Amino acid sequence: MSDTILEPRTGPDDRHHVQSMLMRESLLDKQVMASTESDVVRMLPDVHVVKIGGSSILDQGRAVTYPVVDVLAQLLKGGSKLILGVGGGVRSRHVFSIGIDLGLPTGVLAQVSVADALGNAHILGTLLSPYGVVAIPPEIFGHLLPLFIHSAPGVIFNGVPPYSLWEHPPEIGRIPPHRTDAGCLILGECFGCKSVTLVKDVDGLYTEDPKENPSASFIDSIGANELKKRQLKTLPFDEVLMDVLLNARLVRQFQVVNGRDPDRIAAAVRGEHAGTIVYAD
Template identity: 85%
Template sequence: MSDTTTDRRHHVTSSLMRESLVDRGVMAGTEAPVVRMLPNVHVVKVGGRSVLDAGRAVTYPVVEVLAELLKTERLILGVGGGVRSRHVFSIGLDLGLPTGVLAQVSVADALGNAHILGTLLAPYGVVAIPPEIFGHLLPLFIHSAPGVIFNGVPPYSIWEHPPHIGRIPPHRTDAGCFLLAECFGCKTVTLIKDVDGLYDDDPKENPGASFIDSIGARELKKRALRTLPFDEVLPDLLLNCRLVKQFQVVNGRDPDRIAAAVRGEHAGTIVYAD
């Protein structure tokens, strides 16, 4: 609504018009229900190094499980860059490139893997969407096709947040898939890795590491584990989310776990908002 003063100027009436948007009290007053745009759609992150880099023996069974899921479920598939992203990071770090540039150059590798997975799933009606139109046209594509694929890198580009340690971009493909699910209010978030889930130490280096069946985000941050199978920023994101309340990590080397996780079953490690 607008109000006309005696000098005929128009003013937009708003509860925030005279408020500071850095005031904590004002920010607290903006809490309200959030619309779920795609409430029946599942987000599945396919690890580049965990799945695609492992070749046909690992990738094809994952493709078969995803193809079977596509018969009954709508899927948004995010893909990581894998070993090629790590190679680019290594070169960029050696050259002294800043975090924002590293974030930008990593997009190409994830996009390449998205096209690879998109090719394998094309017979089942899945389409790989170019990054520049993905967010805007996602509802159209997901209602026209059983599944879509995107490179999971969030588009922070040169505005990527500086990490607390080192220069590797903190928001990588796990975070990108998670943030997409939060924005569109998706039903589940599943991260496909090459381990059964979360351990208290790296199980590849320490066979005696203890498996963590489920854990709250606050407890996970408090424990400050040496290594995680997903982006370290995820617990922080989870604690601030309004729609996504948990994500699950499963082992892509056992593809049946992927289907179970998408169906809402406990098939790996569940990290929940608490």
């Protein structure tokens, strides 16, 4: 944009105005919004976002967590730059249960869930500290993320998007729709990261919960629109991810892998198909 366009000018009313494409435009006008489509800068194009499940991995203790830590350590030592998000696990579910029983609104439930995920971030950060990984407090995470990721091989955050009291009310119930899966995908989109991987305790997406129905069919890959149309009874990730993915500009897919087979995490970071890929269609 040239200096001439930004030069303050005096209008008929003798007031100074800054010339811009959005001057005196309604930011709710669909045509105006469409005119803002343009290339988006990738701030961290070589960095991978990996979400480690709270209940599926960390809550399972040493037997499940340590092999995941070992694989993450190997990736870090091999030169991969990682942003690790964590979920709150069973403690967050307990807090949600108490809060719902007390009649707390969705925004308050979102705010109190941060503490449990942050605790898991410190746990994982401690285990990975020998490899130079740092856990970043939520209040400074976004602003200092590029500095930390260029200074350390990896960083850890609590995964919860900071909507807090401004969390969107869900269509059904009161559980916050934007939880740690959504926080990791939104972060990857904002910073233009190379990939987003969700580490769970299932091989990927199935037509039904495989823990309840062992004969459920595995879904190798699927478009977000098609997945929305199927209206599956349950999903291994936040349902809002489909809408986030469809509106994204930089991250066009994410992959769900089984952390009980940790080598799949490394495969996903290398760009291999190791679980279920959900893509924007």
